Every structure is written in C-alpha cells, then in structure tokens.
Amino acid sequence: MQAAIALSTQRESPISDRANQGPMPGDSMAALDHVGAVITLQRDETLFLGGDKADCYFKVLKGAVRSSKVLDDGRRHIGDFYLIGDFIGLDAGETHGAAAEAIGETVLIRYARRNVDALAAEQPRVAQSLIELMRARLIAARERMVLLGHMTAMERIAAFLLGLAGRAEDGRIDLPMTRTDIGDYLGLTMETVSRAFSKLKTGGIIVQRSMHELALVDRAALLALIQR
C-alpha cells in the first residue's frame, strides 16, 4: 500500500472537519517516500520529549499520538492529537516545545528533517507545499483558539466529536485517548468531559459502543450545539 507512506496523503490538521481549502499540497513531496524509516511504539512510550532536538518529522501509520506539556503548576496541556495520516513535527524550532507519546500501540514513519529541508531547498514546489501545510496548521490553530477562548464545555466537546467524526463517514467515532487526555486538550477537567458525554448519551445524540468507541446518532444536534 504505497499511499500509506506517501507524504501526499497527510491530512492538513488534526481534529478538524473544516472543508479543504483548495487542492492539497504535498504531491511534490513523494520523493521523500524512500527516506522514511518505520518505527513502532507501545502505549505511553515517548516519541520525543520537550526540549529534545527536533531533527525528524513523523507520520502516523497506525494508532495515535498525543503532544503534551506539563505546566508549572503540574497540570498538563495537550497540544494536539495526531491520528492516522497526521504529520508530526511541522511546528518545532530547533527543539520540540512539547513531548509526544503514543496513546496506544502506534506505528510511525520517520523522515529526517535534514532530508526534507534539502529537498525543499532544491525544489521550490516542495517548499511551497511545506508553506501551505504550515498555513493550514496555523488556520487550525486559530480555530482552536476560538474554541478555547470562547466556547462552553459542551460546545468544546461537540466541536471535538464533530472533528473526529469528520474522519469516518459513518457515525463511528474512535476515542483512543482517555477522558483526562480529552480534558487536557480542551481545557476542561476529566469530570466535566465525562458529564458532557453523559448528557449527550442521555439526549440520544451519541451512543457509547465501548469505552473508546462512540456512534454519532444525531450529527445535526451536535452542530446545533456549537452554534448556540
């Protein structure tokens, strides 16, 4: 399955169901396919730590990764969830600003940043692709700021679930992460996340198939929730 390791298949931004803005960049980056090494992580194993030298990009082939950062007061902030197809490491200067850990058993492909940079220096189209990818991430970051700055707990959860549901056409939503992970991602406590889920279940908007798999029954109701 070639597409699985082609950079060109990467999604622009984790957890976002916003419509594509024009054609996907990255087709010109297929030349990188052969330089990637496949690595596997077990649950809670770290891909890198905050402060580590950022000399690689990664793409998730299987499983899921969370980017996390422990704050001064001991609380934890989750920067992003990276699911299948997502690209890791685009943001990061010399060093990583946050750690990355596997949520479950996870398989990734690793690209040396040096190689990517060299390719970008040679081929303007590759550089342009990188710029477009980062622009997309910046746009996603802005959406998340609106969420964190102006949305209620329920709205955040609704937006989060809609983002995940955008992946699968049927209503199946895979939640590999814990409630605490979700809380740290949305700026809420685990308890608030749990209560919101319960309310959605009671309201018949979602059905819980197992602890880590939901079915979205009423998409319209969720959409209504994020538009107060």
Next chain:
Amino acid sequence: MQAAIALSTQRESPISDRANQGPMPGDSMAALDHVGAVITLQRDETLFLGGDKADCYFKVLKGAVRSSKVLDDGRRHIGDFYLIGDFIGLDAGETHGAAAEAIGETVLIRYARRNVDALAAEQPRVAQSLIELMRARLIAARERMVLLGHMTAMERIAAFLLGLAGRAEDGRIDLPMTRTDIGDYLGLTMETVSRAFSKLKTGGIIVQRSMHELALVDRAALLALIQR
C-alpha cells in the same frame, strides 16, 4: 529610514516575549522592499474583512491592528494584535478567516502576495524564511492555546502585559486597544479584565499613567503570577 520597510525587521510573533530561537530569518527578503505600497487607515477602518481574497501581506509601520471575528452567538474573538513591526497575512488560505481593523490611526506597508510567492519560488532562501516565520507563529499559537486553555484570568492578563512589556525596555506599556478588545483576545469579559487591572494597581505592580498607557513597576511580581 530603510529598516522601517525592510521585511527583515519584522518580529516573529505578536504579543510574545519569548527569547529568539536562533537567528532571525528574513534577511533574504530584502528584495521585496521596493514592491511595497504604503497605506494609512483611520481608527476602526478595516484593512480587510473575513472572507476577502487574501492577495496581500501587510506590515505595521505605525499604530496597531486587530484581527477579529464575530462568532455565531454575536460574541467577538480577537485573533491577534499586530503592533509596530508585525507582519499581517501569513496565516490565511485563499481568503482571510478574520477581519483586520486599525485600532487607532495606522500606517502599513502592503506587499502583493503574488510577488512574495514568486520570489519564494525563485529563491529557496526566501521560501525557507517564510517557513521559519510561519513556524514561529505556530509556536506562538501553541503558547496562546496554553494560555486560553489552562490559565486563570489573572494569569492571562499578566502574560499579556509581560508580552507587551517585552517590547519596551523601560516599564512603559502602550495599550492602544480597549478593555473589550483585550477581553476578546484573552477569552475574558471586559469586566474581568478591568478587575484584574484594578487588582494589579492596588497591589502596586502596575501604575496607570493614562487610559492607554501603563508603567510596569514590579515585573517579577507579574512573572510570579503566571507561574502560580
């Protein structure tokens, strides 16, 4: 004053006092200097609206600009404040996702995006500079997410003031925007912002010189506030 219109003098990110991460990119973009047009806006005049075609970049020469977006419920989110030296338009796909308005009388220089893109296509170093600038903005966006997701009202205000104070070496802080602007930027109400300011004044940490100018008396105290 050549430096004033050189792209190379732009700051990496609005409202952030984080240390520079290596040498500033952009020196290779001096070739753009001659293609910029100077424009002037009065208070509350719009530079562009959300949805407008994004065919230009701008740099603030004088004054200040806010990027704003009205949410479905009528509330307003401020994406960023752009102060002197800041570069506008790096995030934006085909169209702008938010409006940009002058906070007071503001002078900007405008660069056609087409020209910048063409230059990037010719000169890998220019493309690399753009990538680095966007990376820096992404890093700043992540910091803001931590602020919006995990900080209290007082911590947000402290971080905001420290970011502004980072500009001027002496403790003078210029606040061209209103309390409402600040609230919409930090995910707080105008009243909460005002109360936080009052508490800082009472505590002798800041002194209010005029409505839009503060003096930072006790920087260490502010720093302590953001590290609970």
Next chain:
DNA sequence: CGCCCATTTGAAAATAATCAATGGAAGTGG
C-alpha cells in the same frame, strides 16, 4: 461645557473546578 462612550465597581447568577465516593473495565498473576 456637556455629551457619549469606555471604564470601573458592585451584586447576583451561572459555569466549571474541586473534593469525594462509587462503579466498571482492563490487565496481572496465580
């Protein structure tokens, strides 16, 4: 000088966090 708008301040209400206890699932080792 007076008006208008931004700001400040106060009191009440709402939202989410915290504290606390129970329930349930997954994984371990006998």
Next chain:
DNA sequence: CCACTTCCATTGATTATTTTCAAATGGGCG
C-alpha cells in the same frame, strides 16, 4: 480461567471563578 488489583470513568455535593446584569464614574471629543 478466575480472582485480584489498578486505573479509568461516572456521578454527586460543594466551592471557586468568571460571567452577567446593573449602576455609577470618568475621560475624551465635539
């Protein structure tokens, strides 16, 4: 394979923070 253990999730009660509503103050500008 089952029981034990541990971690995660759920639910309830209380507390804290921020918002909302309301009123008064003050500055800037015509």
